[in-house]
Amino acid sequence: GENVEQHPSTLSVQEGDSAVIKCTYSDSASNYFPWYKQELGKRPQLIIDIRSNVGEKKDQRIAVTLNKTAKHFSLHITETQPEDSAVYFCAATDYKLSFGAGTTVTVRA
Amino acid sequence: DTAVSQTPKYLVTQMGNDKSIKCEQNLGHDTMYWYKQDSKKFLKIMFSYNNKELIINETVPNRFSPKSPDKAHLNLHINSLELGDSAVYFCASSGHGSSYEQYFGPGTRLTVT
Numbered sequence: 001g002e003n004v005e006q007h008p009s010t011l012s013v014q015e016g017d018s019a020v021i022k023c024t025y026s027d028s029a030s031n032y033f034p035w036y037k038q039e040l041g042k043r044p045q046l047i048i049d050i051r052s053n054v055g056e057k058k059d060q061r062i063a064v065t066l067n068k069t070a071k072h073f074s075l076h077i078t079e080t081q082p083e084d085s086a087v088y089f090c091a092a093t094d095y096k097l098s099f100g101a102g103t104t105v106t107v108r109a
Numbered sequence: 110d111t112a113v114s115q116t117p118k119y120l121v122t123q124m125g126n127d128k129s130i131k132c133e134q135n136l137g138h139d140t141m142y143w144y145k146q147d148s149k150k151f152l153k154i155m156f157s158y159n160n161k162e163l164i165i166n167e168t169v170p171n172r173f174s175p176k177s178p179d180k181a182h183l184n185l186h187i188n189s190l191e192l193g194d195s196a197v198y199f200c201a202s203s204g205h206g207s208s209y210e211q212y213f214g215p216g217t218r219l220t221v222t
Contacts, residue, residue, distance in 0.1 A: 032208040043199065043213040044152065051208075087150055093207040096165050097142075099152040 002027040004092050006100025014108050019077040021103045023090035026071065030092040033066060033073050038087045038102075047088075048075070080107045112136050115200050115214040122190055123222055129186045130217045132200030140164075141183040142201040142211065143175060152199070158183055159206065190221045 003026040013019050025033075034049035050057045050064045050073065057064050061080075066073040073092075077084055085107045090100040113134045122128055134141065142165075143155040157165035158177045172188045183200060200214040 034210065038150075043215050045213070046210045049210065089152060095207060096154055096157065096167075097207045097211065098154075102150045102152075 002030055002092055002094055002096075002098040004090060004098050004100040006090050006103060008103060009101065010104045010106070012106045012108060013080050015080060015082060017080055019075075019080055019084070019105055019107075021075045021088055021090065021105075022072065023074070023092075023100050024070075024072050025092040025098075027092070027094050028068075028071065029094045032093045033064070034091050034093075034097075035062075035064060035075050036089045036091065036099075038089065040086075044089060077105075080105075082107050082109055113200060113202055113212050113214040115198075115217050117217060118215060119218050119220075121220045121222065124190055124192060126190050127186070127188045128190060128219070129184055130198055130200075130219075132183045132185075132214055134181055134200075134202040134212070134214075136202055136204070136212060138202040138204050138212075139180055140203045140206050141177065141180070142203075143183065143185050144199040144201060144213075146197040146199060146216070148196070156183075156185075157207070187219075190219075192221050195219055195221045 006023045031052040036044040037047045038044040061078045063076045087102045140159045142157045155169045156175045161177045174186045177183045197216045201211040203209045203211045
């Protein structure tokens, strides 16, 4: 089955700086890579996703890149704001969604 | 208005008891899921149903029994609760299976004492 590894487990950044979270996956059949944000006590919510036929996708301050050869994908958040503080999960799917262990992002004002 | 709803939001019970969690979605989705999020925040799929049929069952103890009376509802019944069952359980739904956005419910925090 799919195994998704996520790094770092915690990330503290100064407001306005960039944050990068990296994930690797094991199953070359995986074709969909979403990123979810979970605020404290809330449900996970999709913030961006990418499919295996695309190398990069951007949505305002958030971007995701995918390297299928290396089985890596990354989340980039630019100009971080206090409301970006949350736990971020990467995931990969072949027939079921497998999540990384999460990254707790803290944006310092 | 709520897309995916779950009841109850909190559940505190003693070891050995049986409890149920209910989930409903009004998005018209065909696929529904149960996830378990443990104390370390790790999210793991337990079950998935597509149009009332079980399609994923992830090595979950058979004390856990999902039931889908129709494609808008997916319930989770847990028998003989154990301390290790304490977690947040999330229901989710998606339109066309795992390769599309999943919408999560608000979660049910289960505490077994």
